[in-house]
Amino acid sequence: MIFLQLLISGILIGGVYALISLGLTLIFGVMRIVNFVHGDMLMVAMYFSYWFYTLYSVDNYIGLFLVVPALGLLGALMYRFVIRHAIRRSHEASILVTIGLSIVIQNAALLLWSADYRSIHNEWATRSLQWGDLRISSPLLIAFIVALVVTGILFAFLHRTYLGKAIRAASMDRFAAVLMGVHPQRIFTLSFAIGIALVGVAGALLSSVFAVHPTLGTQFLLVSFVVVVLGGLGSLRGAILGGLLIGVVETTSAYFIGSSMKQLVYLLLFIVILIVKPAGLFGKRIPEVNQ
Amino acid sequence: MMNVTTEGNKRRSAILTPTVGVGSAALFLIALPFLLQNQLYYLDTVILALLWGAAAGAWNLAGGYGGLLSLGHAAFFGIGAYTSTLLFVRLGISPWLGMLVGAVLAAILGWLIGIITLRMKGPFFGLATIAIAEVLMIVAVNWTEVTQGSQGITVPYKPGFANMAFDSKIPYYFIALVICLIPFLLARWLKQSKFGYELMAIRDNEAAAQALGIHTVRVKVGILVISSAITAVAGTFYAQYVTVIEPYHEFSFNVSIQMVLMTMIGGLGMALGPVFGSFVVTGLDTLMRDLLQGTQGGVHAMMYGTLLVLVVLFVPEGMIPWLKERFRSGKGGRSHGSVVDSGASDQTFRGPDGGG
């Protein structure tokens, strides 16, 4: 029975990890950059949700509709004014710039909102469903379901609209995409904004699950890296599968070796993957990186 | 039309200038701590700047000269700090010896990392190093019987040369100076030596270097071993100087990035780069603290992050080359392409940019 509980809890949190990682892998697939500020944008989204709730009594699930566009906009601005120029220099430059942005944003949060842990205590936050011996956290279940829906919307966008196909095309072969008349900077900005918006969804959902504090982003960033590499850099399917898998691994680890060491298992797994099969489960051979 | 006297003068100045330069620099460096004796706050800043200059310098050997952009060098720093401190606190072993043990342990880890990351390209290498440092942090936090976990360890105050503890800051200064000189001199040696030539060849184009018959494995692993050992030495000194160590700092990503940031500010792949960068960052840090009185830790770190972004975008080769350009041409220098250029640099959109 305990395994079923671990499996379910793991899949639920894994769904949210998948959502976060989808954004990261999308950004990598299209622009070939490792976005170190991804986790911190999750933190920002959670803070926005928290403040909407605390100051204006807007439930975080409603607040989602405000948080997501806000984050998408922030993402677009970040790309347009900073990251784009770094990409022009080199891959390493884009990594360092996103690290720099991460430091700035984390500390801005620290200054603005202090290091205190903040959480939303709305009616959902502490509820859970009982099903026989199984206990399912309600906010986590809602998060999973919404994540599922949003992922569906994302896929519909990517497969049924011209812009979405342009994004996929750009991630497969940028040169060829440009020859089709795709406007590269517009697609990059859009992809980055979408990636961050996805994180915005996750943030709004998680604000009633975890407490937020300025350095929260770092943990989630690390998990996302593991998921994305496991799934294959640039692969959306991989991010989903990887997210669910890592969710289960982490939850199981926490049960057997304790919460403070739960990362150890997937970190070691991460290192092994990097050595043995860096392309991950579904990764393509990206010439600039994978040879 | 040159006459003999001018020739002779030129030759004399070619020998004289650097000798005078080095000589006066040495004199200055030796006199400095005494000059600052009554401004302990600034002497402290200088010592820390030297310490971080040493750590960044060690990173630069692998990162700047070798192109191995590690984002997890804190692993070695932490090993240095913890090894010497644990040996001293638990077994009474002199930190000098502990420093050596720490360096050896770090070198072993460096060797291991070198072997397993051989085929990792680009961001994968960086991610692997982050993961390794993170693993060490988790171990340090949780292995409480040994490391006292997140509480950290305090180095007891027992002044004496054997304990690498002094009641004046001046000896600390000189130790820091020597430690800082090690990677500096090694960097200069790299520029002249065969090993260094091979290393930089690998950095610029590994495939070509292999085709030339260079033993890429030996060289890459070799520089990592050297780099890790020196970083650990800096870690030991840090523990002795600051006397409090804790896992969330010593093994942190922040420490790793600090080494990278300082090197980038000064100039990647230059001997003086990391030290210069360290002085800039540490100096600005002190300035910030002066200006903002209270410990507004967030502001100083924000400046830090902003500096990183600005340097990478506008002065990617570091401030030393940039300054050189300015003084040489009199007017503003042109910015060249990035030294950090990977062999497969992403420059698809030079020329007519996709529409602005």
Added chain:
Amino acid sequence: MLSIEKGYGRYGELTVLHDIHLSVSRGSIVSVVGTNGAGKSSLMKFLMGVEIETEGRIWLEGEEISRWPTHQRVAAGMVMVPEGRRLFPEMSVRENLEMGSYTPRARKRRKQGFDFVYSLLPKLKEREKQPAGSLSGGEQQMVALGRALIAQPQVLLLDEPFLGLAPIMVRQVTRFLQELREQGLTILMVEQNATFSLRCSDWGYVLVSGRIVSDGQGKDLLHSRDLRKVYLGV
């Protein structure tokens, strides 16, 4: 309809195209031939405005497009089939063709575009749903051509269209290009194989180390001394 005046192309410090003067009249097939490394692909990139720093002027149907960004050139009808086809491997044949009709102008005439391409290349309709990466080389070439045609090109640029093709495919492609010319399309190709390309060209240019060294009527150029010098070093 398409011409280059005093064209220079650079990758950083390296200049790969020198003083290029070229013109392609409407409804003709023009080839630029040259050995490996002569600068053929660079010339194509020059025209499309990708990956290369350029100097000089480019004219398309009387308009100067020298400073235009790539997507604008494509929208104006300058469509390139790159070397090695460069299909989107995980997209289906149909999706690849849809990407071909990305520009607003092409999108408007999408239905006609598809009808046209499917009528000319019926095999593509058969393989519509298959991922492009799973097709054979020859079939992929067809998809690449179809994708370019659906973009409603005014001028079609081909980078090494005959590369790696079996003799029977060569004949098919040649016939295909000639048919397109009948339909009023203007074609400019760069090709290593002078025989294949010049045989069906109205005009030809010879590119050596980034410079145009001679030009002339397609078939005449094929038998010229200059060409022999370039290819055989005689």
